[in-house]
Amino acid sequence: MFREMLKSKIHRATVTESNLNYLGSLTLGYALCEAADILPNEFVHITNINNGDHWVTYVIRDQENPSSVCLNGTAARHFHPGDPVIVMAYGYYSESEIRDGLHPRVVHVDEHNHITQVMAGEKPFSTTFND
Template identity: 45%
Template sequence: MQIQVVKSKIHRVKVTGADLNYIGSITIDEALMEASNLVEGEKVAIVNINNGERLETYVIKGNRNSGEITLNGPAARKVQKGDIIIIIAYGILDFEEAKTFKPALVFPNENDNSLT
């Protein structure tokens, strides 16, 4: 049997922008992507702490150490600049492997989205 488990999580990061006219996705600072083991194009779930919205989209790489977290396209209607969100990616593992798997969990500074 295979099950879905949390693979990666960026916990409580601040939205720095919302671009309705972009084609879609979430732009994430490259350093945050690496720390959380996310890759460009990967499907992620977004949970908005401020308004309870939940959505799915895919990741695009932002500038390293920029702190950028921008929701693009239709997702921009679900957030506002300054909202606090959680970004979650899931993986599919065999049941036994899932028992010992350790996800990449990142807790950035909420003020500037830095890793320090």
């Protein structure tokens, strides 16, 4: 059996733009994508810290701006420039991979979405199958 678990997240990024008249998706800067190991077209969850809204969409990589965070389409009604957000990517893991320990990548950014720290290999929680 495979379980869907957190693979990586970008913590407290700032929305830089919202574009209601786009077809949909989240445009993320190339540096953020690289740091969080998020590929173009990968599904992500995004949560707005200001209002609690949660959205699931796919990523378009911004090859020009390394720190862009732009919500497109109808998501632009819920996420506005300046809003702090958390972007989360998930993966499917086998029971043995989970037992060996999951180490999600956590990307911390400043108010301009410049990367300040990448925590890779940190174990934020313990997973046990037998009590």
